[in-house]
Amino acid sequence: MSGEEAVRLSASPDLKGSVLIVAWAEDASSLGVRAADYLMQSLDYREFGEVLPDGFFPMGGVNVVDDVARFPESKLYVCDSNNLVIFKSSIPRMGWHRFLTSLLDVAQQDCAVTEIYTLGAMISPAAHTVPRLLISIVNDREMKAALEPYNVVADNDYETPPGQKPTLSSYLGWMARQRGIPAVNLWVPVPYYLVPIDDPRSVKRLVYFFNSKYDLGVNFTALDAVIAEQNNRIARLFEKSPEIKNMVRRLEVGEGLDGEESERLANEMAQALK
Amino acid sequence: MGIRYIKEPGLIDPVMIAAWPGIGNIGLIALDSLRRSLHAEQMAYIEPYNFFYPKKVIIRGGELVELDFPASDFFYHRSSRRDVILFVGEEQPAEGGGVYAAGSMAYNMANLVLDVAEKYGCRRVYTSGAAVAPIHHTARSRAWAVPNSVTMIAEFKGYDNTVLMSDIEGRGGEGNIAGLNGLLLGIARRRGIDAVCIMGEIPVYLQGFPFPYPKGSKSVLEVLSAALDMWIDMEAIDELARQSESELTQLYEKLPDEIKQQLDRLKESTVAAAKSEGLITEDDKKKILEDIDKFFKHDGGGEQR
Numbered sequence: 001m002s003g004e005e006a007v008r009l010s011a012s013p014d015l016k017g018s019v020l021i022v023a024w025a026e027d028a029s030s031l032g033v034r035a036a037d038y039l040m041q042s043l044d045y046r047e048f049g050e051v052l053p054d055g056f057f058p059m060g061g062v063n064v065v066d067d068v069a070r071f072p073e074s075k076l077y078v079c080d081s082n083n084l085v086i087f088k089s090s091i092p093r094m095g096w097h098r099f100l101t102s103l104l105d106v107a108q109q110d111c112a113v114t115e116i117y118t119l120g121a122m123i124s125p126a127a128h129t130v131p132r133l134l135i136s137i138v139n140d141r142e143m144k145a146a147l148e149p150y151n152v153v154a155d156n157d158y159e160t161p162p163g164q165k166p167t168l169s170s171y172l173g174w175m176a177r178q179r180g181i182p183a184v185n186l187w188v189p190v191p192y193y194l195v196p197i198d199d200p201r202s203v204k205r206l207v208y209f210f211n212s213k214y215d216l217g218v219n220f221t222a223l224d225a226v227i228a229e230q231n232n233r234i235a236r237l238f239e240k241s242p243e244i245k246n247m248v249r250r251l252e253v254g255e256g257l258d259g260e261e262s263e264r265l266a267n268e269m270a271q272a273l274k
Numbered sequence: 275m276g277i278r279y280i281k282e283p284g285l286i287d288p289v290m291i292a293a294w295p296g297i298g299n300i301g302l303i304a305l306d307s308l309r310r311s312l313h314a315e316q317m318a319y320i321e322p323y324n325f326f327y328p329k330k331v332i333i334r335g336g337e338l339v340e341l342d343f344p345a346s347d348f349f350y351h352r353s354s355r356r357d358v359i360l361f362v363g364e365e366q367p368a369e370g371g372g373v374y375a376a377g378s379m380a381y382n383m384a385n386l387v388l389d390v391a392e393k394y395g396c397r398r399v400y401t402s403g404a405a406v407a408p409i410h411h412t413a414r415s416r417a418w419a420v421p422n423s424v425t426m427i428a429e430f431k432g433y434d435n436t437v438l439m440s441d442i443e444g445r446g447g448e449g450n451i452a453g454l455n456g457l458l459l460g461i462a463r464r465r466g467i468d469a470v471c472i473m474g475e476i477p478v479y480l481q482g483f484p485f486p487y488p489k490g491s492k493s494v495l496e497v498l499s500a501a502l503d504m505w506i507d508m509e510a511i512d513e514l515a516r517q518s519e520s521e522l523t524q525l526y527e528k529l530p531d532e533i534k535q536q537l538d539r540l541k542e543s544t545v546a547a548a549k550s551e552g553l554i555t556e557d558d559k560k561k562i563l564e565d566i567d568k569f570f571k572h573d574g575g576g577e578q579r
Contacts, residue, residue: 094369097323139338154336166331166341174328174341185338 006056006102009049012110013078013085019214020085020113022103024120024168025073028195031188032119035206036086040077042207042218043084049076049106056092056099074099076106082216085111091168100168100175108179115143116176116183118169119206121199124189127251128234132188132205139173140182147184150209191251193266197273200226230273237272244268277386279318283350288357289502290391291400294366294454298476298487301402301455302362303514304494309360311507314349317359320386322346325367325379346383348390356502359394361387366453384457388465398468400501401455402494405473406481407442410540411522415475417493418442420451422463426470433500435493472497479537485522488514 021039023032051074053059062069074089085107092099107113122135135153138144144154160166169185176183186209188202204223211218238245247257247265257265291308293301308314322343330342344365351358369377391399405418416437419430430436440447450456455471462469474490492511499506526534 096327136336137333137338138336141337144336156333156336158331158333160330160332166328170331170333170338170341171328173338174331177338 005052006098007049007051007106009076009106009110011046011048013048013080015078015080015083015085015111015113017114018083018085018111020087020107020111020116021210022087022089022116022118022169022172024118025088025090027119028121028123029190029197029199029202031121031190031199031202031206033088034198034200034203035119036088038203038207038223039084039210039216039218040079040086041222043079043082043216045077045079045086047075048078049110050074051076051089051099051102055095057090058093078111082214084214084216085113096168096171097175100172103172104175104179104181108181113181116172116181117210118172118183118185120167120169120185120187121190121195121202122187123192123195125251125256126189126191127248128191128194128199128201129248129252130191132202134205134209135187135189137170137173137185137187138182139177139184143182143184150213152186152209192262193269194273196266197270198226198230200230233272234269237268241268277318277320277348277390281315281317283317283352285350285352285357285359285394288350288359288394288396289398289400290359290361290387290394290396291402291498292361292363292387292454292458293402294363296366296453296455297404297406297481298474298485298490300404300474300476300487300490300494303486303488303511304402304474304491304498305360305362307491307495307511307514308498308506309349309362310510312351312353312358312360314351314358314360316347317350318348318390320346320383325383326365329365353504356504358502358504359390359396361390363454380454380457381461384454384461387454387458388462388467391462391467392465396467398470399458399462400498401458401469401471402498403451403453403455403471403473404476404481404487404490406478407475408478408540409475410537411477411480411489411519411526413541415487415490415493417497418473418475419470419497420449420459420473421468421470422459423468426468429501430470430497433497436497477540479540480522486514486518488518491515 021036023036025033027033053072053074057072062071064070072090077086078084079086087103107116133153134151135156136147137156138147138154147154173183173185186206188205190199190202200223204220204227207218207223210216244265247261250257291305293305295302326344328341328343331338332340346363349360349362367379367383369379388399409415414435416435418439419436420439421427421430427438431438438447439449451459451471459469459471472494474493476487476490480487488511492508492515495506495508495511526537
């Protein structure tokens with residue numbers, strides 16, 4: 001496989017100084033993919049290529065999720081008029097360096113990408129009513145300064161704890177730095193009880209950032225409607241169960257829940273919102 | 275991508291000794307002790323990108339400062355008696371998330387290691403790891419030697435406290451060596467290089483735990499010392515072995531009496547092995563292992579079982 005092309009392009013986009021947004025499918029609450037989807041629905045986009053799965057995913061069959069056979073996908077889309085490239089992909093299970101090299105080759109050589117963003121969710125113990133933070137990890141000091149006007153938290157210290165591995169987004173950021181491409185890993189803390197469902201507020205936080213920074217003219221009406229619907233359902237759950245309402249209030253003031261309470265809150269939210 | 279040389283020392287008729295992590299980290303601890311004892315210097319490394327996922331990211335003030343990969347380093351030592359190349363792999367390149375090397379990545383890694391051995395004209399390659407055995411942790415570990423050619427059998431039969439596979443009761447000279455320790459022997463044979471795997475015994479009830487087992491490492495070092503006709507400072511490994519035995523004995527004392535009695539029978543087994551007598555039967559051994567397994571609920575895995 002190493003000598004074969006890993007990428008198939010159906011067209012070459014005509015871009016200059018473009019921005020690449022990378023969303024991984026296995027993200028908590030599918031945040032990255034939901035945000036990328038919303039951007040794509042709001043802007044004119046077309047698919048123009050893919051990273052082929054062989055060599056990056058085990059070819060021992062398919063996974064079945066929600067009754068449907070799934071196969072890993074790694075697709076490239078372009079929003080020509082906005083100078084935006086979007087890459088939505090399953091996280092490769094092997095051959096990571098070659099996978100990211102292939103992506104960066106396309107980004108540099110075919111799309112003239114000059115900035116890269118990865119999207120991701122962090123699992124948070126906070127309540128859903130707490131405003132969503134946007135946390136950045138940059139591979140370039142100038143990029144950090146460029147993010148300052150956008151209310152982004154940019155001062156985190158972190159080291160991978162023993163027994164864990166860095167994220168693929170960190171790996172991509174590191175490889176982008178070898179090529180002199182500024183890259184930012186964007187993370188939004190998602191309330192833990194919304195992780196298996198959907199967190200449209202976090203989606204909005206990400207989309208809002210790109211809309212502000214790149215003046216995309218995104219229409220937020222549909223996303224606001226999803227947030228309003230989720231608010232209504234949670235309000236009905238609170239009416240039905242004051243205990244759940246009280247648990248959320250405790251999270252709002254920073255009081256922790258015990259294991260049993262946490263589990264109950266997650267289960268009742270899942271029932272109310274699914 | 276492949277091997278990167280930091281320096282290319284002139285070496286005369288060297289041998290290579292290689293180790294990767296494994297059960298009890300027996301090979302790795304042995305090689306690390308040897309490296310320190312010899313004050314060996316780094317000469318090269320294998321680029322990690324085609325083999326490993328990063329192991330650690332360091333972020334400071336929101337900036338990605340460093341991304342670390344598992345190291346695969348070559349060291350060298352020159353002496354009037356014997357020039358040595360050491361290879362220390364921090365991780366085995368495993369496809370599909372396993373602990374032991376497997377698949378084309380493992381094959382490529384083994385070939386890169388042997389490329390260095392061939393470039394420097396190594397007359398022999400040693401690998402080192404663990405042999406899971408029905409012994410007690412208070413017993414002295416033996417070293418199992420598995421050469422890749424019959425021409426080496428007589429030599430290893432002659433070393434103290436060293437056994438061949440055919441010396442192990444019930445094995446009939448057969449077994450398998452998992453991961454790169456085994457793969458390297460096979461590929462070396464294909465290239466016409468003599469290679470031998472030296473495995474220090476580790477008690478069967480410790481195989482599923484992340485404890486280092488320096489007693490097994492010491493047995494490996496003793497065989498290497500004899501085979502290379504080289505004095506190796508054992509002070510540090512002796513201290514590690516003492517600490518390890520003391521910690522294991524403390525843990526042992528906390529076990530329920532029933533389990534302890536079962537494990538104590540392994541002391542008889544060790545004596546039996548030394549005398550080549552069968553004081554406990556195969557059925558007894560099976561029962562002991564089943565009980566131990568139930569108690570510890572370990573996840574198994576092994577280099578040589």
